[in-house]
Amino acid sequence: MSIVRRFEHVSPAPKDPITGVTEAFLADPSPNKINLGVGAYRDDEGRPVVLQCVRDAEAKIAGSEFLESVSAAVNSKMVEESCKLIYGKDSDAVMEGRFAGIQALSGTGACRLFAEFQRRFYPNSHMYFPAPTWSNHHNIWRDAQVSARNFCYYDPQSKDLNFEGLINDIKNAPEGSFFLLHPCAHNPTGVDPTEEEWREISYYLKVKNHFPFFDVAYQGFASGVMDKDARAIHIFLQDGHLVACAQSFAKNMGLYGHRVGCLSFICDDSKQAVAIKSQLQQIARAMYGSPPVHGVLLVSTILGDQAIKALWTEEIKIMADRIQGMRATLRESLEKLGSPLNWEHITSQVGMFCYSGLKAEQIDRLVREFHVYMTSDGRISMAGVTTGNVNYLANAIHEVTNSGYEESQILGESGF
Amino acid sequence: MASSMLSLASASASASPSLSLHDNLKGRVKLGSVNFISCLPDKTSSSAKAKPSGRISMTVGVNVSRFEGIAMAPPDPILGVSEAFRADTNEKKLNLGVGAYRTEELQPYVLKVVKKAENLMLERGENKEYLPIEGLAAFNKATAELLLGADNPVMKEGRIATVQGLSGTGSLRLASALIERYFPGAKVLISSPTWGNHKNIFNDARVPWSEYRYYDPKTVGLDFEGMVADVKAAPEGSFILLHGCAHNPTGIDPTPEQWEKIADVIQEKNHIPFFDVAYQGFASGSLDQDAASVRLFAARGMEILVAQSYSKNLGLYAERIGAINVVCSSADAAARVKSQLKRLARPMYSNPPVHGARIVANVVGDPALFGEWKAEMELMAGRIKNVRQKLYDSLMAKDKSGKDWSFILKQIGMFSFTGLNKAQSENMTNKWHVYMTKDGRISLAGLSLAKCEYLADAIIDSYHNVS
Numbered sequence: 019m020s021i022v023r024r025f026e027h028v029s030p031a032p033k034d035p036i037t038g039v040t041e042a043f044l045a046d047p048s049p050n051k052i053n054l055g056v057g058a059y060r061d062d063e064g065r066p067v068v069l070q071c072v073r074d075a076e077a078k079i080a081g082s083e084f085l086e087s088v089s090a091a092v093n094s095k096m097v098e099e100s101c102k103l104i105y106g107k108d109s110d111a112v113m114e115g116r117f118a119g120i121q122a123l124s125g126t127g128a129c130r131l132f133a134e135f136q137r138r139f140y141p142n143s144h145m146y147f148p149a150p151t152w153s154n155h156h157n158i159w160r161d162a163q164v165s166a167r168n169f170c171y172y173d174p175q176s177k178d179l180n181f182e183g184l185i186n187d188i189k190n191a192p193e194g195s196f197f198l199l200h201p202c203a204h205n206p207t208g209v210d211p212t213e214e215e216w217r218e219i220s221y222y223l224k225v226k227n228h229f230p231f232f233d234v235a236y237q238g239f240a241s242g243v244m245d246k247d248a249r250a251i252h253i254f255l256q257d258g259h260l261v262a263c264a265q266s267f268a269k270n271m272g273l274y275g276h277r278v279g280c281l282s283f284i285c286d287d288s289k290q291a292v293a294i295k296s297q298l299q300q301i302a303r304a305m306y307g308s309p310p311v312h313g314v315l316l317v318s319t320i321l322g323d324q325a326i327k328a329l330w331t332e333e334i335k336i337m338a339d340r341i342q343g344m345r346a347t348l349r350e351s352l353e354k355l356g357s358p359l360n361w362e363h364i365t366s367q368v369g370m371f372c373y374s375g376l377k378a379e380q381i382d383r384l385v386r387e388f389h390v391y392m393t394s395d396g397r398i399s400m401a402g403v404t405t406g407n408v409n410y411l412a413n414a415i416h417e418v419t420n421s422g423y424e425e426s427q428i429l430g431e432s433g434f
Numbered sequence: 435m436a437s438s439m440l441s442l443a444s445a446s447a448s449a450s451p452s453l454s455l456h457d458n459l460k461g462r463v464k465l466g467s468v469n470f471i472s473c474l475p476d477k478t479s480s481s482a483k484a485k486p487s488g489r490i491s492m493t494v495g496v497n498v499s500r501f502e503g504i505a506m507a508p509p510d511p512i513l514g515v516s517e518a519f520r521a522d523t524n525e526k527k528l529n530l531g532v533g534a535y536r537t538e539e540l541q542p543y544v545l546k547v548v549k550k551a552e553n554l555m556l557e558r559g560e561n562k563e564y565l566p567i568e569g570l571a572a573f574n575k576a577t578a579e580l581l582l583g584a585d586n587p588v589m590k591e592g593r594i595a596t597v598q599g600l601s602g603t604g605s606l607r608l609a610s611a612l613i614e615r616y617f618p619g620a621k622v623l624i625s626s627p628t629w630g631n632h633k634n635i636f637n638d639a640r641v642p643w644s645e646y647r648y649y650d651p652k653t654v655g656l657d658f659e660g661m662v663a664d665v666k667a668a669p670e671g672s673f674i675l676l677h678g679c680a681h682n683p684t685g686i687d688p689t690p691e692q693w694e695k696i697a698d699v700i701q702e703k704n705h706i707p708f709f710d711v712a713y714q715g716f717a718s719g720s721l722d723q724d725a726a727s728v729r730l731f732a733a734r735g736m737e738i739l740v741a742q743s744y745s746k747n748l749g750l751y752a753e754r755i756g757a758i759n760v761v762c763s764s765a766d767a768a769a770r771v772k773s774q775l776k777r778l779a780r781p782m783y784s785n786p787p788v789h790g791a792r793i794v795a796n797v798v799g800d801p802a803l804f805g806e807w808k809a810e811m812e813l814m815a816g817r818i819k820n821v822r823q824k825l826y827d828s829l830m831a832k833d834k835s836g837k838d839w840s841f842i843l844k845q846i847g848m849f850s851f852t853g854l855n856k857a858q859s860e861n862m863t864n865k866w867h868v869y870m871t872k873d874g875r876i877s878l879a880g881l882s883l884a885k886c887e888y889l890a891d892a893i894i895d896s897y898h899n900v901s
Contacts, residue, residue: 022704023763024671024737028616031773034780037567058563066561073559080556123600123783130782134638139504157781161611194500229500260500274564275788286499296507303510304634305607306600310787311752 035153035393043391051389052411054402057205057370058274059337062404067337069272071330075319078326096121096314099321100280104234104248104263109255111284118294119282120302121309124274125235125266126154128281132231132262133162134301136196145196145231146187148172150395152205155198155233169197172207177363177375179209181218188222196229201250203236203369206397210240210368216250220257230254232263238270240368242338244331260284267317269370270334276313337401341370344403348372351412359419372398380418388414511630512871519869527867528885530876533682533848534751535716535814538882543814545749547807551796562788567776569598569757570791576798577742577757581711581725588732592765595772597758597779598786601751602712602743603631605758609708609739610639611778612760612771613673622673622708623665625649627873629682629710632675646674649684654841654853656686662699670704673739678711679724680847683875687717687846693727697734707731708739715747717847719815721808737762744794746848747811755790818848821881828890835898848879858896866892 033041039055061067097119098112105112122128136143136159145159148171159166169191170183188197199219204210211219223230232251240247254261266279281298285291302308320326342365349364364372376384376396384390390411392398403411515531529540537543568574574596579589588594599605613620622641624632625648636643646668647660665674676696681687688696700707709728715721731738743756758775762768779786797803822842829839842850854862854874862868868889870876881889 022701022737023767024706025616025760025762025767025771028767028770028774030770031777034567034776037780037785041566056564066563068559068561072562076556080552123787126780126784127782154781154784161778161781227500268564273562275562275785277783277785277787283501285501290499290501290504293504293506294501297504300507300634301638303603303631304638305782306604306754307602307631308752308754310600310754310789312789313787 035395039391039393042385046389046391048389050410052391052402052407054390054392054398054400054411057269057399057401059269059272059370059401060404062340062406064402064404064406067272069330069333071320071326071333072272072316074326074329075316075323078319078323079315092314092318093121095322096318097280097282099318100265101282103244103321104232104237104251104265104282105255105284106245106248106252109252111255115288116285116291117282118285118291118298119280120295120298121314122264122279122281122302123277123306123309124268124279125233125264126158127277127306127309128264128266128279129155129158129233130162130305131281131298131301132264133159133164134305135298137162137164138297138301140194140196140229143194143196143229144192145198146191147198148184148200148204150206151198151200152233152235153393167191171204172209172373174375177209177373179211179215181211181215185218185222188219188226188228191226191228193226194228195226196231197223198231198233199250201232201234201237202240202247203371205235205369206371206393206395207373208363208367208369208371209373211250213249213253216253217257220254220259223254224257224259230259230261232261234263235266236269236369237265238334239338239341239370242335242342244334255284260286267313271317271320271330273313273316276316277310278313278317341400344400344405344408345372347405347408348400348403348412351409352416355412355416357416357420370399370401372400374398374415376415376419383418384414388417390414515869515871518863522867522869524867526888528869528880528889530868530870530878530880530889532877532880535746535749535848535879536882538817538884540880540882543749545807545810547797547803547810548749548793550803550806551793554796555792560792565598565785565788565791567779567785568596568772569786570788570795572795572799573598573755573791574757576795578759580714580721580798581740581742581759582729582732582761583722583725586729586732588761593762593768595760595762595768595775597772597775598791599741599756599758599779600754600783600786601745601756602710602741603635603756604754604786605741605743605756606632606635606710607639607782608758608775608778609741609760610636610641611782612739612775614639614641615778616774617671617673620671620673621669622675623668624675625661625677625681627683628675628677632710644668648681649686649851651853654851655844656688656692658688658692658695662695665696665699665705666703668703668705671706672703673706673708674700675708675710676727678709678714678727678740680713680717680849682712682847683849683871683873684851685845685847685849686841686851688727690726690730693730697731697736700731701734701736706739707736708741710741712743713746713847714742715808715811716815719812719819721811732761735763744790748794748797748807750790750793753790753793754787755794818878821878821883821886822850824883824886825878825881825889828887829893832887832890833894833898837897848877850876850878852876852893854893854896858900861896861900862892865895868892 036056043053101112101117101119111117122131144165144167146167146169147155149168169187170180173180202210237247238244262283264281268274283294320330345365349361352361374396519529535543578594578596582588599608622636622643623646624643626645646664647657650657714724717724738761740759745751760771797807826839826842852874856872859870859872859874
């Protein structure tokens, strides 16, 4: 019998814009190479970090025998602690049990569960993403077959928030649309609304009965303080919104590879919460069954043990502070090199990323000539910058931006 | 005041000069007094950014709860069995609903090799960085070799695309997503009966499915002719879902000769074999023997989908470790297929969990641990075989009707289809406190030698005295 070839029509997939950067970086033999692609924290030696609170939690759970599934008790505990973390332990919704939540496969998994939920129960709705947003958001809602649109967010001229455009888009969206919001440390721009702006956003979303969905990937990385980074969500809760949150513990607990997160909904009452949770569990069951237990136990232990949680709070601050320090140093270095360009955005942007404003040709040169890797939108992961490489990086950026400067002035381009 | 509401909603920069404090808008608020809105442009900035200078006081019309239409999902049937068992206070109670291995003492079992591997990992203090989208390379290599054998030409020719998945479920879902995208309209044929979650996975992945005859209640065996006929009748290019070994829920596997015939029919109709391998090593005790069906198909040069799980054979249920493998006609095809599987995984969970993958890689990668694992698997499979034997012996000794209970011995793996109908199964629970699923399935993993006689009594009573 002749061989049947069924996969001839399967074309090679393009590389993922973010993980593809890491792949290219790994293949580069240069000793000077720097990976500023994926948002994974590095210490000042450029090494991946396992937090001490995680090691403590691991020691605590070692030898525990966790078998067929996470017990319902551990499940509920982790969800409850996650919800307290983001909604505030004193929030009415949490205290009254008006929340539905399940563990998810980190932030991606939580977003996907929400997207599937949205398709199932609001099949004609649209999800509005900030322009720009994390590239995988588009993939997630597309694969879940939910129609997606953009709303104004980043203004490349001012390198700041396009607040008026944002509010207009909220007003113009059909009633009952879904809006994906980054509550802090916006990815990729690092540009966050002020508290006053959040209040307005909340107001206009409520007028149009839109559904606010928060992707919380960096709680703790913006200011270094968990509650402060959740401020936007607290405002929404005060305004009576029923929000949903996708939380990731990948970055703030350094649990990247364990895939642990939480998807939660604030509900009208606990009966509704039970129904929503049952639907989420059903969606999860047909996708992957249940979440991997190791990560769930670690998060549950860290959040549930006072001493370990206190240690975690300190360690987050250290990580956030180091990043802020590198922002200041990088900006200073560029200014000291005499760069004619304005680098204020390096220090005004918040969180792990700097939206550098670098252009495609400049980024290309950075890769080819200097072995500095970042995503093609010019997003730099500041977590990859160290005291050891910041000068090299500043020099490299200066090189690729300085040479084109005079020319671009002559051509009348509006700066980069 | 309704018109004011509308104008507020579209208010722009020009507005009244006075300001007021923001009232909290709590939950359901009636239409009522409207104050005003002020959104003065920021005089210092000429760019698009209009800073909010006013605080808004406004009451907003209430809508019906957006969650109104969301009903409670139906309870998971198998979970319900465990819950009912837990609530039962009778000391004779027996839980034969559970699809997880138990020791003779009816305790859950963590394999020794898993403990050793975890200790090694703890000592090494490995980092927790993201795995690549396709998973841990060492795991992917190990799992493909376990499935086909390291010397298999498929391996040597690089014709297999392997992507780490979240146990069997996650791997099946990735495969389903691949089918939906690249074989739109193609159907998956599933056995009647099959694992309850299969249809959920295909439904959610929007892959159409239909059933082929499998279980024959008259013989409590395989309806082989029905199966072959249904596979033949399916539209060309259908995906045929096959259980590699230890069919769930019946425990009834085709014989090697029957596998050959099934492969013939599949090739004849240009179908694609799609294996669910959840019990490799756990069925017979031998990894190689349990992979015989898959290897038979591979030896014919066929392109095959295979979902694997380490939930049972390594007891890693809760760590969610498995893989989706696609055996292709060329290395180029395998590379392309792998890239598309990655593209499907990225918007589902980005990259798979690291812990279970490391455990498997460590166990398989270390010859001593690998040997120990094989021995533990033989023990687990052996215990189940012993329990089958004892149950059979008890049934034959106690049942004077002359009924042939030998299907208990012919069936293989964790589960057994007893042939009891719904009413009879309910009698098992209500009268005898034996918990099982309504389709007559019992899990031998939950049965001890000590309880075999009791169970035999229950089965005989239910079979003969209840209709």
